[in-house]
Amino acid sequence: MLRLSKLTDYAVVVMARLALDGAGPNGRVQTAPGLAAATGIAEPTVAKVLKMLGQAGLVEGVRGARGGYRLTRPLPAIPLSEVIAAVDGPIALTACVDGGLGACEAEGLCAVRGRWDPVNEAIRKALSGITIADLAGPGHCPAARMSASFAPMLAE
Template sequence: MQITRQADYALRAMVYLARLSPNQRASTSQIAEEQHIPPSFLAKIISQLSIAGLIHTSRGARGGVTLARPPEEITVLDVVEAIDGPIALNECTSPSGVCMFGEDCPMKPIWCDTQKELIDRLRRTTFAQALATQTR
């Protein structure tokens, strides 16, 4: 299993923004260059993150991108789901729960437990925590 490249780029952009001081803005060109993200791809990501309420964008000479909330209040799960939608490791773990074997499948509880653990971990991990572990 692998997250999409778009989600990976979104996470990189959010880490970049989380490093800035609270009143500091970054241009999308700065983010793209320093995080090695294709600018056209970043534009789409920025739009999705803005729609999700995770960042604020403003145009003009003093424009740029900032986090909508402090890094302590934005989780990795927030970003992944804003880009990729809800996490589902397997079809049987999705809300529709489609499985040809139904509840008799011995793998379903394993997939469901694993998915729950992953979601819980991503929900508990804020960008402030991610940055704190980097400096250790």
């Protein structure tokens, strides 16, 4: 089974929570303890996720008495593939797809070497087409809100 890590899931939850208070340079900052309380994720885990997201340029830290974290872009501008790469590393189904020569002891004899590349590329493309706003839902991001005409269908 292909499965993302819990940290990637937590990263999406933290980013969705950050979006509630705005994104970008003018967005309100939130602290790691505040995000932990709001999401139910342990504070050390939130801090770890924020560090990874910060290193990838998806969130930025603001220093000072009123410091904390905020998104660097609105959620609709952040593809899921970037979050996965920030937390779990490059998206690759097998070591040879990742371009890691010498990662497999059978690569010299492998009959399918290079054949996984199109499959991996399709997965990367699909994950790039899904934004964090898509996952966060209409209540988390103004740009991702559905029109009122669709809201009754969701309640059913």
